[in-house]
Amino acid sequence: MEQWLKKLRRGYGKKLVSLHFWNAWIVVILAVTGLMLVGGFWRELLGIGRVWLKWLHIIVGLAMLAPVVYYLILASKHWKQLRNKPWQKVNTIIVLVLLAGWLISGIVLWQFKLAGPKWSNTALLTHDLLTWLGLPYIIYHSITRTKWLKDSTRRTVSATTSMKDFSGTADSLGTSGENTAAAAISTPRSDRTAATKSPEQPQKPEPVYTRRAFIRSAVGVGLTVTLGPTFVSWVGRNLSIDNSIDSMLENDPNRMSPLPQPAAASSPPIGGGAEGHFRVYTVTPIPSFSNENWSFRIDGLVERAQVWNWEQFVKLARTVQVSDFHCVTGWSVYKNTWEGIPLKHLLTQAGVKPGAHSVKFYSGDGVYTDAITMDQAQMDDIMVAVMHDGKPIPADLGGPVRLVIPQMYAYKSVKWLNRIELIDSEHIGYWEERGYDKDAWLTGAAQRIPNISS
Numbered sequence: 001m002e003q004w005l006k007k008l009r010r011g012y013g014k015k016l017v018s019l020h021f022w023n024a025w026i027v028v029i030l031a032v033t034g035l036m037l038v039g040g041f042w043r044e045l046l047g048i049g050r051v052w053l054k055w056l057h058i059i060v061g062l063a064m065l066a067p068v069v070y071y072l073i074l075a076s077k078h079w080k081q082l083r084n085k086p087w088q089k090v091n092t093i094i095v096l097v098l099l100a101g102w103l104i105s106g107i108v109l110w111q112f113k114l115a116g117p118k119w120s121n122t123a124l125l126t127h128d129l130l131t132w133l134g135l136p137y138i139i140y141h142s143i144t145r146t147k148w149l150k151d152s153t154r155r156t157v158s159a160t161t162s163m164k165d166f167s168g169t170a171d172s173l174g175t176s177g178e179n180t181a182a183a184a185i186s187t188p189r190s191d192r193t194a195a196t197k198s199p200e201q202p203q204k205p206e207p208v209y210t211r212r213a214f215i216r217s218a219v220g221v222g223l224t225v226t227l228g229p230t231f232v233s234w235v236g237r238n239l240s241i242d243n244s245i246d247s248m249l250e251n252d253p254n255r256m257s258p259l260p261q262p263a264a265a266s267s268p269p270i271g272g273g274a275e276g277h278f279r280v281y282t283v284t285p286i287p288s289f290s291n292e293n294w295s296f297r298i299d300g301l302v303e304r305a306q307v308w309n310w311e312q313f314v315k316l317a318r319t320v321q322v323s324d325f326h327c328v329t330g331w332s333v334y335k336n337t338w339e340g341i342p343l344k345h346l347l348t349q350a351g352v353k354p355g356a357h358s359v360k361f362y363s364g365d366g367v368y369t370d371a372i373t374m375d376q377a378q379m380d381d382i383m384v385a386v387m388h389d390g391k392p393i394p395a396d397l398g399g400p401v402r403l404v405i406p407q408m409y410a411y412k413s414v415k416w417l418n419r420i421e422l423i424d425s426e427h428i429g430y431w432e433e434r435g436y437d438k439d440a441w442l443t444g445a446a447q448r449i450p451n452i453s454s
Helices: 004-007 013-038 039-046 049-063 066-081 084-112 115-142 175-186 188-194 211-237 244-250 343-350
Strands: 294-300 306-308 319-326 334-342 357-364 369-373 383-388 401-403 417-423
Touching: 013 039, 013 049, 013 066, 013 115, 039 049, 049 066, 049 084, 066 084, 084 115, 294 357, 334 343, 343 383, 343 417
Parallel strands: 294 417
Antiparallel strands: 294 306, 319 334, 334 383, 357 369, 357 417, 383 401
């Protein structure tokens, strides 16, 4: 084993440079793919290609294990080299913590179903936090370590000889003369100028604030100004002490009256309370509603088109069910207790005409739509929900009324739902137009979740 380690550590310097090179490229690929995965613009542009991008991110992330393990084999030798270089030690520790944290939290997110909601949501928060802190650090480190920013005295040989040492007769030029000339060529112009001065002439004092220090500060300020507001916004959304649904309801722009009263199975919620945190994604600014501008209708290929105002709608008979909520971007909220009207009941009440092929759903934002087939609409657990865990649904989560289709990814569960139309053809929804899968089935979706009535 000892002989094997010695052989592996041979040529340590070159191997360390190579590790740095490959690790840098891995971090670049992970940074680019990671930012594309969370960016709304890229989600829209990539469509279902986002799934392939996610797998690329996972595979490259797992590949990061190789340089980390290889470095740990070389670490003892490197650590001896850094004995009198405390700042380089600190930098090495920071980089290792970032890489290890990204790797561990990424593996948990990859296997989120095995990890469970507490671990997976903690891993998601950790992964994001390390990204927000680590990427600016790595960018700063990379820029300020480039050769053109380094002090000239650190990369060249200082010349202390006078001009006469470089001027000799043709007879005195030999091997030593060639070496001297090479040294002169490799010495910066400023140092060669200094070399021409008389030894008695005093040297100029070093500047208090060097060019390198100025540019490093400018890079740091630039990154702070550019990324700071977005980071603060992220902290507000994810690390706030009070980012619960109660907090969302306190600041809810919706003004609906009367508020829906929870059924016995909703308060306390029979699911025990949702596990995890919702992430708010929208394609428009979050709309707000009141009794004056809200209504709900069912029309199209139905026998009895119907329209309800809010006072009428909250009087409709509701049922209660427990289901998990999965977003295609990789996060989940488990054991949600939803209360609302099963879609099947609404369709039966309206009466379905022959020739109806799909059920089309409209969002109150005026932009978002989606649809499912009439066969899919017969699933027992599709619900037009008005309450979550015994409380009204805030606007941030799609209230006052939203669709819930537990066995499909959440982009099918239309937020701010205010209209259902039965149509005679297929409808391509907002995200499907941009490449997402038309059906959005979850793995194991054939297992129907039973409806639980209050």
